Amino acid sequence: xxxxxxxxxxxxxxxxxxxxxxxxxxxxxxxxxxxxxxxxxxxxxxxxxxxxxxxxxxxxxxxxxxxxxxxxxxxxxxxxxxxxxxxxxxxxxxxxxxxxxxxxxxxxxxxxxxxxxxxxxxxxxxxxxxxxxxxxxxxxxxxxxxxxxxxxxxxxxxxxxxxxxxxxxxxxxxxxxxxxxxxxxxxxxxxxxxxxxxxxxxxxxxxxxxxxxxxxxxxxxxxxxxxxxxxxxxxxxxxxxxxxxxxxxxxxxxxxxxxxxxxxxxxxxxxxxxxxxxxxxxxxxxxxxxxxxxxxxxxxxxxxxxxxxxxxxxxxxxxxxxxxxxxxxxxxx
Amino acid sequence: xxxxxxxxxxxxxxxxxxxxxxxxxxxxxxxxxxxxxxxxxxxxxxxxxxxxxxxxxxxxxxxxxxxxxxxxxxxxxxxxxxxxxxxxxxxxxxxxxxxxxxxxxxxxxxxxxxxxxxxxxxxxxxxxxxxxxxxxxxxxxxxxxxxxxxxxxxxxxxxxxxxxxxxxxxxxxxxxxxxxxxxxxxxxxxxxxxxxxxxxxxxxxxxxxxxxxxxxxxxxxxxxxxxxxxxxxxxxxxxxxxxxxxxxxxxxxxxxxxxxxxxxxxxxxxxxxxxxxxxxxxxxxxxxxxxxxxxxx
Numbered sequence: 363x364x365x366x367x368x369x370x371x372x373x374x375x376x377x378x379x380x381x382x383x384x385x386x387x388x389x390x391x392x393x394x395x396x397x398x399x400x401x402x403x404x405x406x407x408x409x410x411x412x413x414x415x416x417x418x419x420x421x422x423x424x425x426x427x428x429x430x431x432x433x434x435x436x437x438x439x440x441x442x443x444x445x446x447x448x449x450x451x452x453x454x455x456x457x458x459x460x461x462x463x464x465x466x467x468x469x470x471x472x473x474x475x476x477x478x479x480x481x482x483x484x485x486x487x488x489x490x491x492x493x494x495x496x497x498x499x500x501x502x503x504x505x506x507x508x509x510x511x512x513x514x515x516x517x518x519x520x521x522x523x524x525x526x527x528x529x530x531x532x533x534x535x536x537x538x539x540x541x542x543x544x545x546x547x548x549x550x551x552x553x554x555x556x557x558x559x560x561x562x563x564x565x566x567x568x569x570x571x572x573x574x575x576x577x578x579x580x581x582x583x584x585x586x587x588x589x590x591x592x593x594x595x596x597x598x599x600x601x602x603x604x605x606x607x608x609x610x611x612x613x614x615x616x617x618x619x620x621x622x623x624x625x626x627x628x629x630x631x632x633x634x635x636x637x638x639x640x641x642x643x644x645x646x647x648x649x650x651x652x653x654x655x656x657x658x659x660x661x662x663x664x665x666x667x668x669x670x671x672x673x674x675x676x677x678x679x680x681x682x683x684x685x686x687x688x689x690x691x692x693x694x695x
Numbered sequence: 696x697x698x699x700x701x702x703x704x705x706x707x708x709x710x711x712x713x714x715x716x717x718x719x720x721x722x723x724x725x726x727x728x729x730x731x732x733x734x735x736x737x738x739x740x741x742x743x744x745x746x747x748x749x750x751x752x753x754x755x756x757x758x759x760x761x762x763x764x765x766x767x768x769x770x771x772x773x774x775x776x777x778x779x780x781x782x783x784x785x786x787x788x789x790x791x792x793x794x795x796x797x798x799x800x801x802x803x804x805x806x807x808x809x810x811x812x813x814x815x816x817x818x819x820x821x822x823x824x825x826x827x828x829x830x831x832x833x834x835x836x837x838x839x840x841x842x843x844x845x846x847x848x849x850x851x852x853x854x855x856x857x858x859x860x861x862x863x864x865x866x867x868x869x870x871x872x873x874x875x876x877x878x879x880x881x882x883x884x885x886x887x888x889x890x891x892x893x894x895x896x897x898x899x900x901x902x903x904x905x906x907x908x909x910x911x912x913x914x915x916x917x918x919x920x921x922x923x924x925x926x927x928x929x930x931x932x933x934x935x936x937x938x939x940x941x942x943x944x945x946x947x948x949x950x951x952x953x954x955x956x957x958x959x960x961x962x963x964x965x966x967x968x969x970x971x972x973x974x975x976x977x978x979x980x981x982x983x984x985x986x987x988x989x990x991x992x
Contacts, residue, residue, distance in 0.1 A: 375826065382827040387836060391843050514724075515968075518975035520921045522928045523967050526943065526960065534952055541952070626829055633834035633925075640929050651835060652929055655842035663842060667835040674832050 368692050369683060376679040380448075383671040387664065388443050392436070399426050402457075402658065453665035458657045464665035468647065472669065475646035478562060479635050482569035483624075489570070490577020491620055497578065498585025498616075499608045510582060516575030521634035525568045525641040532564060539564050543643060565642040572634055580623060584616035591615075618689055625681045632674050725980030731973025735966075739786035750779040751937050759956060768958045772949040781962050784937040785970065788920045791854055791938065795919035798858040800912045803865035808896050808904065810866070811873025822870070828863035834925065836860065841931025850933050853926070857919050864918075865911040869904055876900045906985035913978035917971060924967070939967050 403419055403426075446452045453464035494513075497506040519527075533541045543561035588594065594611050602611070639648030647666055654662040686692040748755055754774040762769045768777035810821035840856055876882060877900075885899050920939065926932040927940025930948075934941040942963045951959040 375823075378823055379827045379830050382823070383831045386827075386831070387839070390836065391839060514976070514979075515972060518917065518971040519968055520925065520971065522925050522940075522943070523964055526964055530952075530957075530961070530964075629830055629832040632832040636832075636834050636838075637925055637929070651838050655838050655931060658842065660839075660842075663839050667839055670832050670835045671830075675830050678830055 365686060365693060368686065372679060372682045376675055379675045379678075380672060383675065384444065384447060384668060385440075387667050387671070388440055399423060402426060405658075447668055453668070454661045456662045457659045458654075458662070464662045467650065467662060468665050468669050471645060471647050471650045472673075474644065475635060475639065475648065476673070478566060478569065478639075478644065478646060479631070482566050482635075483573060483631060486570045486573025487577055487620075487624060490574045491581045491617070493574075494578040494581025495585050495608065495613050495616070498582035499589060499612060501582070501586050501589075506582070509578060513575045513578035513582070516571060517579055519572075519575075521568065521572055521637045522641060524572050525565070525638050528564050528568050528571075529641070532567075545645060562644065565638045565644045568638050568642075569631075569635060573631065576627075577620070581616060581620060584619060585612055588612045588616045614688075621681065621685055621688060625678050628674050628678050628681075632670065636670075722980070722984070724976045725984060728973050728976025728978075728980050731969055732977055735785055735970050735973060736789065739782055739789060742782050743786060746779055748776070748779065750775060750783045751935065759954065762958060768962050769956070771946070771956060771959045772951070772954065773945065777959055777962060780937050780942055781966060784939050784942045784963065785966060787850075787937055788924065788939045788970075789916075791850065791923055792916035792920040795854045795857045795861065796912050796915040798854075799862045799865060799915045799919075800908060802858065803862040803911070804869055804904070804908060806862065807866040807869025808873050808900060811870040812877055812896050812900060813892065814877075818870075821866070825863045825867050825870070828860065829867065833860045833922070837922070837926055838929075838931055841926055850936050853923060853932050854919075857922055861915065861918055861922070865908075865915060868907060868911065872904050872907060873900055876903055907982075910978045910982045910985075913974055913981070917974045917978075921971070939963055939970075 403422060406422065407419070446454075451465055453468075456462050456464050456467055459467070493509060497509040500506055529541070533539045540561065545557075545561065589612055594607060597607050597611050635646075636648030636651065638644070639646045640652045643649060647670065651663060651666045653659075654666065752775070756766070756770045756774050756776060758770060758772055758774045760766050760770040766776050766778065768781065771777050771780075806821055806825075810818045837856060837860070844852070873896075882895060882899050885895050890898070923932055923938060924940030924943070927934055927938055928943050928947070930944055932938070932940060934944050943960065946956070946959040946963070949956075951957070
């Protein structure tokens with residue numbers, strides 16, 4: 363019964379987060395100064411000179427409003443938007459590559475971002491937690507202090523600084539990797555896959571480094587605290603060997619807050635991945651957003667944001683749903 | 696029996712000595728952090744008094760000069776002195792960070808304390824809001840807003856947007872603290888003595904939350920500087936104002952690496968890393984100092 367309640371509660375929370383998130387992305391830009399249609403029309407006017415008559419401009423405005431979904435009052439717009447986005451997954455056409463629907467462009471970029479994020483987050487989380495566990499369990503060793511100092515220096519460094527440092531060292535001073543990656547079109551061959559790995563290495567390294575520091579620090583302090591718990595002392599007195607105590611007694615319990623922390627930091631990790639993609643010209647959703655923002659392709663931008671919110675919220679839901687596997691208190695209550 | 700006492704003493708002394716060692720190490724953290732911060736704050740606020748040149752004005756000096764005693768970090772492709780630009784960048788970033796952090800701390804403390812203490816449907820609404828703002832990735836929304844206003848915004852608007860999207864983390868922590876404090880004896884005592892909700896929140900609960908507020912305040916400065924800089928690096932903040940992000944934006948835009956202007960890009964990187972390290976060490980050092988004083992750790 364407890365489990366069913368837990369799942370239902372999380373699922374309702376998920377829907378609520380999606381709803382509020384999409385509502386915010388709908389309303390916020392409408393309260394900002396400036397209007398994308400005015401921007402676009404003034405751009406067209408600047409290009410066309412005097413040849414654009416006021417009537418033509420008016421016509422352009424009404425057809426643009428149609429495309430953007432800006433017809434009618436705010437409430438109708440809102441209902442239409444929810445209907446289009448949530449039920450049909452339709453964000454309208456892209457402006458820079460006109461008749462192509464936005465959802466198609468986003469779905470082409472999404473696997474890149476998901477692949478990069480999934481792999482790097484898993485590596486950073488697992489590696490960081492293992493290192494943190496060892497450092498916390500043997501916290502009287504000098505090596506543990508060295509690892510902690512490494513974590514302390516690494517953790518507060520922001521994503522863009524890490525990305526630039528990685529570029530500077532591994533692409534500029536020691537040119538092992540390309541400064542500007544080249545992506546060949548074509549089918550996925552063996553050579554193509556190699557090129558993708560080669561080009562993705564630096565962004566992946568950045569993301570792993572960024573996640574690494576926090577996991578070391580957090581896991582270390584958790585392991586130090588758990589190690590002093592009476593049940594671990596009891597196990598030691600009972601004669602349970604060091605390794606078993608570390609993995610089965612300390613690690614399993616210190617893992618739970620780390621999973622919760624991962625759920626909470628998903629949004630931050632996603633932000634970092636977007637930035638990293640932009641700085642490395644990695645063809646994922648982040649780069650898409652940057653080009654869309656630069657070109658004023660608002661439909662594409664909205665689509666990408668909505669997709670980002672759905673992706674992060676879904677990832678959080680998945681983690682929440684597998685949490686009972688680790689925590690028997692929820693499973694068995 | 697004797698064995699038992701000996702064991703207990705043994706356990707206690709084992710627990711005490713690393714704790715004392717930790718306390719010393721933590722004080723060390725606070726010292727290093729505060730020293731770094733002091734250097735940055737004093738340096739970036741005092742040094743600008745000694746120059747009359749606007750660091751953001753282009754073409755003040757010859758372009759791409761090497762590092763000399765006159766130009767400590769050389770000049771860039773826009774004819775600006777990199778050292779002075781960096782000094783003003785740090786000052787502006789710090790100003791933005793502190794202003795945004797003041798706003799966020801005020802909002803998150805009010806939201807967190809009231810939600811944690813009052814409870815009921817009010818708490819449920821606030822917690823849902825907090826969960827949403829934590830889950831939603833902030834950067835995409837900032838990118839849209841940045842693309843909409845296209846630099847036609849003041850530096851203040853950037854700060855306001857950061858406050859709107861940054862309050863949830865602190866509010867979450869403060870709420871959970873207030874939640875546990877609500878059950879304490881002295882709160883019940885105050886309630887039975889006739890104190891109203893407002894008095895209990897500010898007289899009884901607030902002093903316990905205060906230490907965390909300082910930690911949260913410093914962490915939020917870090918968040919604000921970082922987020923603004925990230926936006927600036929991709930050109931979506933007010934890049935005409937020198938900040939730790941806009942300096943990198945211009946360096947990347949003028950291909951500083953290709954033309955061998957490494958100082959233009961390495962200097963802000965080093966400055967950012969040291970500043971953030973200072974902020975982080977101060978916040979964790981302060982946190983643990985208060986934890987030991989409260990007798991929690």
